[in-house]
Amino acid sequence: MDWNILIKGFHQFLLLEQGLSKNTLASYQSDLECFAEFCTEREPPLGLRDLETIHIEEFLAHLYDRKLKASSQARHLSSLKAFFRYTMLEEIINQDPADKIQGPKLERKLPEVLSVDEVNLLMDSIDLSLPNGARNRALLETMYSCGLRVSELCDLQISNLHLEIELIKVRGKGNKERWVPISQLAIKHLNNYINYSRRTGKIVDEDIVFLNIRGKRLSRQSIFLILKKYADNAGIKKNISPHTLRHSFATHLLKGGADLKAIQDMLGHESITTTEIYAHIDQDFLRKTILKYHPRNYS
Structure with missing residues:
Protein backbone atom coordinates (compact mmCIF):
# COMPACT_ATOMS: atom_id res chain seq x y z
CA MET A 1 0.00 0.00 0.00
CA ASP A 2 1.26 3.50 -0.90
CA TRP A 3 2.90 5.39 1.98
CA ASN A 4 1.13 8.65 1.08
CA ILE A 5 -2.28 6.96 1.31
CA LEU A 6 -1.37 5.40 4.66
CA ILE A 7 -0.13 8.67 6.12
CA LYS A 8 -3.21 10.52 4.86
CA GLY A 9 -5.47 7.92 6.50
CA PHE A 10 -3.56 8.24 9.77
CA HIS A 11 -3.82 12.03 9.59
CA GLN A 12 -7.61 11.80 9.19
CA PHE A 13 -7.80 9.36 12.10
CA LEU A 14 -5.86 11.72 14.38
CA LEU A 15 -7.92 14.70 13.29
CA LEU A 16 -11.37 13.13 13.55
CA GLU A 17 -10.94 10.47 16.24
CA GLN A 18 -8.29 12.01 18.49
CA GLY A 19 -9.00 15.71 17.95
CA LEU A 20 -5.31 16.64 18.01
CA SER A 21 -4.08 20.18 17.41
CA LYS A 22 -2.71 21.38 14.06
CA ASN A 23 0.80 21.60 15.49
CA THR A 24 0.73 18.01 16.76
CA LEU A 25 -0.70 16.78 13.46
CA ALA A 26 2.06 18.61 11.58
CA SER A 27 4.71 16.91 13.74
CA TYR A 28 3.26 13.44 13.06
CA GLN A 29 3.06 14.23 9.34
CA SER A 30 6.67 15.40 9.16
CA ASP A 31 8.00 12.42 11.13
CA LEU A 32 6.12 9.86 9.04
CA GLU A 33 7.10 11.48 5.74
CA CYS A 34 10.72 11.26 6.88
CA PHE A 35 10.26 7.55 7.64
CA ALA A 36 8.45 6.93 4.33
CA GLU A 37 11.33 8.58 2.45
CA PHE A 38 13.80 6.34 4.32
CA CYS A 39 11.81 3.24 3.30
CA THR A 40 11.28 4.15 -0.35
CA GLU A 41 14.93 5.08 -0.95
CA ARG A 42 16.13 1.62 0.08
CA GLU A 43 16.91 -1.05 -2.48
CA PRO A 44 14.53 -2.77 -2.72
CA PRO A 45 12.03 -0.23 -1.32
CA LEU A 46 10.20 -1.19 1.87
CA GLY A 47 6.43 -1.26 2.15
CA LEU A 48 4.54 -1.26 5.44
CA ARG A 49 4.10 -5.04 5.50
CA ASP A 50 7.82 -5.56 4.81
CA LEU A 51 8.90 -3.89 8.04
CA GLU A 52 10.71 -5.74 10.78
CA THR A 53 12.29 -4.57 14.02
CA ILE A 54 15.70 -4.31 12.36
CA HIS A 55 14.36 -1.73 9.90
CA ILE A 56 13.13 0.52 12.72
CA GLU A 57 16.51 0.22 14.43
CA GLU A 58 18.23 1.16 11.16
CA PHE A 59 15.95 4.20 10.84
CA LEU A 60 16.85 5.36 14.35
CA ALA A 61 20.53 4.90 13.48
CA HIS A 62 19.89 7.00 10.37
CA LEU A 63 18.45 9.79 12.54
CA TYR A 64 21.45 9.55 14.85
CA ASP A 65 23.81 9.86 11.88
CA ARG A 66 21.96 13.02 10.84
CA LYS A 67 22.89 14.51 14.25
CA LEU A 68 19.28 14.81 15.40
CA LYS A 69 18.89 15.52 19.10
CA ALA A 70 17.83 12.64 21.33
CA SER A 71 14.51 14.41 21.93
CA SER A 72 13.86 14.54 18.16
CA GLN A 73 14.78 10.86 17.77
CA ALA A 74 12.39 9.99 20.60
CA ARG A 75 9.61 12.01 18.96
CA HIS A 76 10.10 10.19 15.63
CA LEU A 77 9.86 6.84 17.39
CA SER A 78 6.75 7.94 19.27
CA SER A 79 5.14 8.98 15.97
CA LEU A 80 5.99 5.59 14.44
CA LYS A 81 4.54 3.69 17.39
CA ALA A 82 1.30 5.68 17.12
CA PHE A 83 1.19 5.01 13.37
CA PHE A 84 1.72 1.27 13.85
CA ARG A 85 -1.03 1.14 16.49
CA TYR A 86 -3.37 2.77 13.98
CA THR A 87 -2.45 0.35 11.16
CA MET A 88 -2.97 -2.61 13.50
CA LEU A 89 -6.35 -1.18 14.52
CA GLU A 90 -7.25 -0.94 10.83
CA GLU A 91 -5.99 -4.55 10.38
CA ILE A 92 -3.45 -3.45 7.76
CA ILE A 93 -0.70 -5.18 9.76
CA ASN A 94 -0.98 -7.70 12.58
CA GLN A 95 2.30 -7.01 14.37
CA ASP A 96 4.01 -3.80 15.53
CA PRO A 97 7.64 -3.77 14.29
CA ALA A 98 8.53 -1.07 16.86
CA ASP A 99 6.96 -2.84 19.84
CA LYS A 100 10.23 -3.97 21.44
CA ILE A 101 12.20 -0.81 20.70
CA GLN A 102 12.96 1.73 23.40
CA GLY A 103 13.78 5.32 22.54
CA PRO A 104 17.00 7.12 23.45
CA LYS A 105 17.39 8.06 27.09
CA LEU A 106 16.60 11.73 27.52
CA GLU A 107 18.28 14.07 29.94
CA ARG A 108 15.85 15.99 32.09
CA LYS A 109 16.59 19.57 31.11
CA LEU A 110 15.33 22.22 33.49
CA PRO A 111 13.60 25.10 31.71
CA GLU A 112 14.90 28.66 31.79
CA VAL A 113 12.88 30.91 34.10
CA LEU A 114 12.80 34.62 34.88
CA SER A 115 12.96 35.95 38.42
Whole structure:
Protein backbone atom coordinates (compact mmCIF):
# COMPACT_ATOMS: atom_id res chain seq x y z
CA MET A 1 0.00 0.00 0.00
CA ASP A 2 1.26 3.50 -0.90
CA TRP A 3 2.90 5.39 1.98
CA ASN A 4 1.13 8.65 1.08
CA ILE A 5 -2.28 6.96 1.31
CA LEU A 6 -1.37 5.40 4.66
CA ILE A 7 -0.13 8.67 6.12
CA LYS A 8 -3.21 10.52 4.86
CA GLY A 9 -5.47 7.92 6.50
CA PHE A 10 -3.56 8.24 9.77
CA HIS A 11 -3.82 12.03 9.59
CA GLN A 12 -7.61 11.80 9.19
CA PHE A 13 -7.80 9.36 12.10
CA LEU A 14 -5.86 11.72 14.38
CA LEU A 15 -7.92 14.70 13.29
CA LEU A 16 -11.37 13.13 13.55
CA GLU A 17 -10.94 10.47 16.24
CA GLN A 18 -8.29 12.01 18.49
CA GLY A 19 -9.00 15.71 17.95
CA LEU A 20 -5.31 16.64 18.01
CA SER A 21 -4.08 20.18 17.41
CA LYS A 22 -2.71 21.38 14.06
CA ASN A 23 0.80 21.60 15.49
CA THR A 24 0.73 18.01 16.76
CA LEU A 25 -0.70 16.78 13.46
CA ALA A 26 2.06 18.61 11.58
CA SER A 27 4.71 16.91 13.74
CA TYR A 28 3.26 13.44 13.06
CA GLN A 29 3.06 14.23 9.34
CA SER A 30 6.67 15.40 9.16
CA ASP A 31 8.00 12.42 11.13
CA LEU A 32 6.12 9.86 9.04
CA GLU A 33 7.10 11.48 5.74
CA CYS A 34 10.72 11.26 6.88
CA PHE A 35 10.26 7.55 7.64
CA ALA A 36 8.45 6.93 4.33
CA GLU A 37 11.33 8.58 2.45
CA PHE A 38 13.80 6.34 4.32
CA CYS A 39 11.81 3.24 3.30
CA THR A 40 11.28 4.15 -0.35
CA GLU A 41 14.93 5.08 -0.95
CA ARG A 42 16.13 1.62 0.08
CA GLU A 43 16.91 -1.05 -2.48
CA PRO A 44 14.53 -2.77 -2.72
CA PRO A 45 12.03 -0.23 -1.32
CA LEU A 46 10.20 -1.19 1.87
CA GLY A 47 6.43 -1.26 2.15
CA LEU A 48 4.54 -1.26 5.44
CA ARG A 49 4.10 -5.04 5.50
CA ASP A 50 7.82 -5.56 4.81
CA LEU A 51 8.90 -3.89 8.04
CA GLU A 52 10.71 -5.74 10.78
CA THR A 53 12.29 -4.57 14.02
CA ILE A 54 15.70 -4.31 12.36
CA HIS A 55 14.36 -1.73 9.90
CA ILE A 56 13.13 0.52 12.72
CA GLU A 57 16.51 0.22 14.43
CA GLU A 58 18.23 1.16 11.16
CA PHE A 59 15.95 4.20 10.84
CA LEU A 60 16.85 5.36 14.35
CA ALA A 61 20.53 4.90 13.48
CA HIS A 62 19.89 7.00 10.37
CA LEU A 63 18.45 9.79 12.54
CA TYR A 64 21.45 9.55 14.85
CA ASP A 65 23.81 9.86 11.88
CA ARG A 66 21.96 13.02 10.84
CA LYS A 67 22.89 14.51 14.25
CA LEU A 68 19.28 14.81 15.40
CA LYS A 69 18.89 15.52 19.10
CA ALA A 70 17.83 12.64 21.33
CA SER A 71 14.51 14.41 21.93
CA SER A 72 13.86 14.54 18.16
CA GLN A 73 14.78 10.86 17.77
CA ALA A 74 12.39 9.99 20.60
CA ARG A 75 9.61 12.01 18.96
CA HIS A 76 10.10 10.19 15.63
CA LEU A 77 9.86 6.84 17.39
CA SER A 78 6.75 7.94 19.27
CA SER A 79 5.14 8.98 15.97
CA LEU A 80 5.99 5.59 14.44
CA LYS A 81 4.54 3.69 17.39
CA ALA A 82 1.30 5.68 17.12
CA PHE A 83 1.19 5.01 13.37
CA PHE A 84 1.72 1.27 13.85
CA ARG A 85 -1.03 1.14 16.49
CA TYR A 86 -3.37 2.77 13.98
CA THR A 87 -2.45 0.35 11.16
CA MET A 88 -2.97 -2.61 13.50
CA LEU A 89 -6.35 -1.18 14.52
CA GLU A 90 -7.25 -0.94 10.83
CA GLU A 91 -5.99 -4.55 10.38
CA ILE A 92 -3.45 -3.45 7.76
CA ILE A 93 -0.70 -5.18 9.76
CA ASN A 94 -0.98 -7.70 12.58
CA GLN A 95 2.30 -7.01 14.37
CA ASP A 96 4.01 -3.80 15.53
CA PRO A 97 7.64 -3.77 14.29
CA ALA A 98 8.53 -1.07 16.86
CA ASP A 99 6.96 -2.84 19.84
CA LYS A 100 10.23 -3.97 21.44
CA ILE A 101 12.20 -0.81 20.70
CA GLN A 102 12.96 1.73 23.40
CA GLY A 103 13.78 5.32 22.54
CA PRO A 104 17.00 7.12 23.45
CA LYS A 105 17.39 8.06 27.09
CA LEU A 106 16.60 11.73 27.52
CA GLU A 107 18.28 14.07 29.94
CA ARG A 108 15.85 15.99 32.09
CA LYS A 109 16.59 19.57 31.11
CA LEU A 110 15.33 22.22 33.49
CA PRO A 111 13.60 25.10 31.71
CA GLU A 112 14.90 28.66 31.79
CA VAL A 113 12.88 30.91 34.10
CA LEU A 114 12.80 34.62 34.88
CA SER A 115 12.96 35.95 38.42
CA VAL A 116 10.04 38.04 39.68
CA ASP A 117 12.24 41.14 39.35
CA GLU A 118 13.02 40.25 35.73
CA VAL A 119 9.31 39.82 34.97
CA ASN A 120 8.69 43.29 36.44
CA LEU A 121 11.51 44.75 34.33
CA LEU A 122 10.04 43.09 31.24
CA MET A 123 6.56 44.51 31.81
CA ASP A 124 7.83 47.97 32.75
CA SER A 125 9.88 48.17 29.53
CA ILE A 126 6.67 48.42 27.48
CA ASP A 127 5.79 52.02 26.56
CA LEU A 128 1.99 52.20 26.61
CA SER A 129 1.99 55.46 24.66
CA LEU A 130 3.47 53.81 21.57
CA PRO A 131 1.44 51.97 18.88
CA ASN A 132 0.68 48.41 20.03
CA GLY A 133 2.05 49.20 23.50
CA ALA A 134 -1.31 48.51 25.17
CA ARG A 135 -1.74 45.30 23.17
CA ASN A 136 1.74 44.03 23.95
CA ARG A 137 1.43 44.78 27.68
CA ALA A 138 -1.94 42.99 27.81
CA LEU A 139 -0.48 40.08 25.84
CA LEU A 140 2.55 39.52 28.08
CA GLU A 141 0.58 40.12 31.29
CA THR A 142 -1.99 37.52 30.21
CA MET A 143 0.65 34.98 29.21
CA TYR A 144 2.46 35.30 32.54
CA SER A 145 -0.68 35.61 34.68
CA CYS A 146 -2.29 32.48 33.22
CA GLY A 147 0.73 30.37 32.20
CA LEU A 148 -0.55 30.00 28.64
CA ARG A 149 1.13 28.19 25.78
CA VAL A 150 1.85 30.53 22.88
CA SER A 151 -0.68 28.67 20.68
CA GLU A 152 -3.33 29.15 23.39
CA LEU A 153 -2.58 32.88 23.48
CA CYS A 154 -2.89 33.12 19.68
CA ASP A 155 -6.30 31.42 19.79
CA LEU A 156 -7.66 33.23 22.87
CA GLN A 157 -11.20 34.48 22.21
CA ILE A 158 -13.01 37.50 23.64
CA SER A 159 -16.07 35.31 24.21
CA ASN A 160 -13.96 33.15 26.55
CA LEU A 161 -12.86 36.07 28.74
CA HIS A 162 -14.90 36.15 31.93
CA LEU A 163 -13.03 38.98 33.56
CA GLU A 164 -15.86 39.89 35.93
CA ILE A 165 -15.20 36.61 37.78
CA GLU A 166 -11.44 36.68 37.11
CA LEU A 167 -11.43 33.57 34.90
CA ILE A 168 -10.68 32.78 31.27
CA LYS A 169 -11.53 29.65 29.29
CA VAL A 170 -8.59 28.23 27.36
CA ARG A 171 -8.58 25.67 24.55
CA GLY A 172 -5.41 23.63 24.97
CA LYS A 173 -3.82 20.53 23.47
CA GLY A 174 -6.26 18.09 21.91
CA ASN A 175 -8.90 20.86 21.93
CA LYS A 176 -9.39 20.28 25.66
CA GLU A 177 -10.83 23.25 27.51
CA ARG A 178 -9.84 24.43 30.98
CA TRP A 179 -10.64 27.38 33.21
CA VAL A 180 -7.70 29.47 34.40
CA PRO A 181 -7.70 32.32 36.95
CA ILE A 182 -6.39 35.67 35.73
CA SER A 183 -4.77 38.37 37.85
CA GLN A 184 -6.31 41.80 38.41
CA LEU A 185 -3.29 43.46 36.81
CA ALA A 186 -3.72 41.38 33.64
CA ILE A 187 -7.45 42.21 33.66
CA LYS A 188 -6.64 45.93 33.90
CA HIS A 189 -4.38 45.82 30.84
CA LEU A 190 -6.75 43.55 28.89
CA ASN A 191 -9.64 45.96 29.46
CA ASN A 192 -7.46 48.88 28.43
CA TYR A 193 -6.51 47.11 25.19
CA ILE A 194 -9.92 45.65 24.30
CA ASN A 195 -12.01 48.70 25.14
CA TYR A 196 -9.74 51.33 23.64
CA SER A 197 -6.70 50.64 21.43
CA ARG A 198 -8.07 47.42 19.86
CA ARG A 199 -11.15 49.29 18.64
CA THR A 200 -9.11 51.90 16.79
CA GLY A 201 -7.48 49.37 14.45
CA LYS A 202 -8.68 47.07 11.68
CA ILE A 203 -10.62 44.03 12.90
CA VAL A 204 -11.05 40.92 10.73
CA ASP A 205 -10.99 38.12 13.31
CA GLU A 206 -13.63 39.69 15.54
CA ASP A 207 -13.56 37.19 18.42
CA ILE A 208 -9.76 36.83 18.59
CA VAL A 209 -8.26 38.89 21.41
CA PHE A 210 -4.80 39.73 20.11
CA LEU A 211 -4.72 41.12 16.56
CA ASN A 212 -1.96 42.25 14.21
CA ILE A 213 -1.99 45.43 12.12
CA ARG A 214 -4.14 43.66 9.48
CA GLY A 215 -6.81 42.82 12.05
CA LYS A 216 -6.00 39.10 12.10
CA ARG A 217 -4.73 36.91 14.92
CA LEU A 218 -1.10 37.29 15.89
CA SER A 219 1.17 34.45 14.81
CA ARG A 220 3.39 32.47 17.18
CA GLN A 221 6.44 34.00 15.51
CA SER A 222 5.10 37.53 16.08
CA ILE A 223 4.63 36.85 19.79
CA PHE A 224 8.16 35.45 19.99
CA LEU A 225 9.56 38.62 18.39
CA ILE A 226 7.48 40.87 20.67
CA LEU A 227 8.82 39.11 23.75
CA LYS A 228 12.42 39.19 22.53
CA LYS A 229 12.15 42.92 21.78
CA TYR A 230 11.05 43.81 25.30
CA ALA A 231 13.50 41.40 26.91
CA ASP A 232 16.28 43.21 25.06
CA ASN A 233 14.84 46.58 26.10
CA ALA A 234 14.79 45.41 29.73
CA GLY A 235 18.40 44.24 29.56
CA ILE A 236 17.50 40.60 30.22
CA LYS A 237 20.39 38.44 29.01
CA LYS A 238 18.70 35.05 29.31
CA ASN A 239 17.75 33.17 26.15
CA ILE A 240 13.99 33.39 26.52
CA SER A 241 10.95 32.39 24.48
CA PRO A 242 7.19 32.58 25.08
CA HIS A 243 7.44 29.27 26.95
CA THR A 244 9.80 30.98 29.41
CA LEU A 245 6.88 33.01 30.78
CA ARG A 246 4.87 29.80 31.19
CA HIS A 247 7.77 28.20 33.07
CA SER A 248 8.17 31.33 35.20
CA PHE A 249 4.44 31.33 36.03
CA ALA A 250 4.62 27.76 37.33
CA THR A 251 7.89 28.24 39.20
CA HIS A 252 6.73 31.42 40.94
CA LEU A 253 3.45 29.77 41.98
CA LEU A 254 5.29 26.78 43.43
CA LYS A 255 7.77 29.03 45.22
CA GLY A 256 4.83 30.99 46.64
CA GLY A 257 3.37 27.82 48.13
CA ALA A 258 0.83 26.75 45.50
CA ASP A 259 -0.20 23.10 45.36
CA LEU A 260 1.43 21.10 42.54
CA LYS A 261 -1.92 19.60 41.50
CA ALA A 262 -3.44 23.07 41.17
CA ILE A 263 -0.50 24.15 38.99
CA GLN A 264 -0.99 21.02 36.86
CA ASP A 265 -4.64 21.94 36.29
CA MET A 266 -3.80 25.54 35.38
CA LEU A 267 -1.09 24.46 32.93
CA GLY A 268 -3.33 21.83 31.36
CA HIS A 269 -0.85 19.00 31.89
CA GLU A 270 -2.23 15.49 31.39
CA SER A 271 0.19 13.98 33.90
CA ILE A 272 1.48 15.31 37.21
CA THR A 273 4.95 14.04 36.26
CA THR A 274 5.13 16.76 33.59
CA THR A 275 4.44 19.39 36.24
CA GLU A 276 6.88 17.89 38.73
CA ILE A 277 9.84 19.30 36.79
CA TYR A 278 9.10 22.66 38.42
CA ALA A 279 9.78 21.13 41.82
CA HIS A 280 13.41 20.70 40.70
CA ILE A 281 14.02 24.22 39.43
CA ASP A 282 14.60 26.27 42.58
CA GLN A 283 16.71 23.88 44.62
CA ASP A 284 18.11 26.70 46.77
CA PHE A 285 14.59 27.77 47.75
CA LEU A 286 13.61 24.19 48.59
CA ARG A 287 16.79 23.68 50.61
CA LYS A 288 16.17 26.83 52.65
CA THR A 289 12.54 25.85 53.22
CA ILE A 290 13.53 22.44 54.61
CA LEU A 291 16.26 23.94 56.81
CA LYS A 292 13.83 26.54 58.14
CA TYR A 293 10.85 24.32 58.89
CA HIS A 294 12.15 20.79 59.54
CA PRO A 295 11.86 20.02 63.29
CA ARG A 296 15.19 18.15 63.35
CA ASN A 297 17.15 21.08 61.94
CA TYR A 298 18.58 22.96 64.90
CA SER A 299 22.01 23.85 66.21
